[in-house]
Amino acid sequence: AKGPADAEAVVTVRAEFSVNEGARTGELSVTATIRDGYHIYAMTQPKPFLATQIHIEPSDQVEVSEAFRPSRPAIALRHKSIDVELHEYEGAVTWTTPLRIADAVDPRDLTISGHLLVQACHDQGCLPPKKHPFTAKLNVDNRDLTARTEAAGAPSENPTQAPLDFNKLEAANPSASTLPLFIVLPMAFAAGFILNLMPCVLPVIGLKIMAFAQQAGDSRGRVFVLNLWYSLGMMSVFLVLATLAAFLGLGWGQQFSSVTFNIVLAAIVFVFGLSFLGIWEIPIPGFVGSGAAGDLAHREGAVGAFSKGVLTTVLATPCSGPLLGSALTWAVTQPPLLTYLVFAFVGIGMASPYLLVGAFPKLIAFVPKPGEWMNTFKHILGFVMLATVAYLLSFMLIPYVVPAVAFMIGLGAACWWIGRTLSTASLNAKARVWIQAAAIAAAAGFVSFGWLHGVMKSRFDREVDRSLAARHVASAQDATSSQRDNNELPWQPYSHELLARYTSAGKTVLVDFTADWCLTCKANEAAALNHTATRRFVEANGIVTLKADKTHPAPEVDDLLQRLGNKAGSIPFYAVFPAGNPNQPILLDGLFASPQPIIDALQKAGPSRNDAQRADTTGVRTRR
Structure with missing residues (x-):
């Protein structure tokens, strides 16, 4: 048996x-x-x-x-x-x-x-x-x-109500693919320009300010060439993203759902931060602005400018500004040539301020002349970079966090080993030190992800099992209590099953497509969603709120985005499914400064059609 x-x-x-x-x-x-x-x-x-x-x-x-x-x-x-x-x-x-x-x-x-x-x-x-x-x-x-x-006990549906049909959502909400090219290209340019104002790029915009200070007094030709290289670095990332979107279907910012990508990016930002703090020096002239002010050997060069452009764009991808979603959705529904063209215009838009400075160097006259302030500013940027690492760790799968920290400690040791080498050392001595540092980093990676990750995953699983056992002996009051912030909406995790069940029961449903790595999403949650006015409207009208989380790979969430016409998979994105007519959802995207756009969409959709208890429509009831 x-x-x-x-x-x-x-x-x-x-x-x-x-x-x-x-x-x-x-x-x-x-x-x-x-x-x-x-x-x-x-x-x-x-x-x-x-x-x-x-x-x-x-x-x-x-x-x-x-x-x-x-x-x-x-x-x-x-x-x-x-x-x-x-x-x-x-x-x-x-x-x-x-x-x-x-x-x-x-x-x-x-x-x-x-x-x-x-x-x-x-x-x-x-x-x-x-x-x-x-x-x-x-x-x-x-x-x-x-x-x-x-x-079987399924809830009866209103015979006059159209049932939710996932196959009809896209037809009911045609994507931006109907827009003409002469409208999409300016839209893409503007979306790229706005990315410069997003919080994601702040850690590396400071680098560009230092570069502007170094460029003061340079010839107009040199300033233009350096800013052109910076712009080409930006463009290169957008062309890579266009390739991933055109041939692999990767959505904007979707790479942040990969643990491997986040660990690699966190490691890169970490070693840059150590360089800003003086632990070691990145072997790219002028990348960090090390050395005495005005020292030609340490002034920014083509490689440094290009690298800064690459890093700026990579760090910008968790943010999505106005117009970007529509432009990219149009792009990924077109032949590859047009996809590349639209992504290129986004890149040109983001690079436009720097190209403008290159063409008119007098625009950077407001930047102070090179001096001791640059060293202080560089150290501040170092701490900003370390804070960025903490942000990247915040949405990483829990069993990977401690191994990632251990790996970065090893990287820190490797950078320190390189930094202690005198600049006057021979080329052979420097090569030997770099090989030793690479060995330290490799050993740290092997120990962190080959051994420590397994230990932490085992501990996490045991803690989950202990918590599961403990909740069986918890009191009914503790088991059913649910705490959330005063204005936080009663979010439930999205699934196709839950959306279909709610809409079939006559509920108006708000779906929030979000991710922990999306700073624009978090800004909207604070300013528009988890707001007193929104919460009161949701409660008064019996509206259901579902959170479609893309922090980690979520096939059902990606599938719904595609069916709603958001082929680029860009977030933040919102869908309101009206009671009685769920196949005609109201769609919103972009950055909100107030709850009014959300409330307007909910008003247009109308209230839920009945006041049935949530447990009777969700397929979830509470043991009392």
């Missing part, structure tokens, strides 16, 4: 489908039966716990395009230790979704394959996640779709 720790014995899965009489449509059902004493999580389960997932193998015989809906609400508990809501199922639960069968296929011969990914847990901990494969065939009874759905 199988032991209690055997996931196969704890959860059993069966599947079947039915066909509506006289039609090529029907319903696919997947049922999980859970052993007594165990539970699994709903599809709406927030991280770090594993949400149940159903995957259907692609087939040209049948189309399954809508989200699965559960037959009954889940049990909702508040995890006291880490403040995460738990959505659990015990006993048995069935998920259903509509399907459409190809014209030439006999339903009696059709087989639908897939798997159910679940993690079973009990009072003392959790079993490893398990994929349960299933094969669905035609139900012998072939019960009607409506009768089976009502028997």
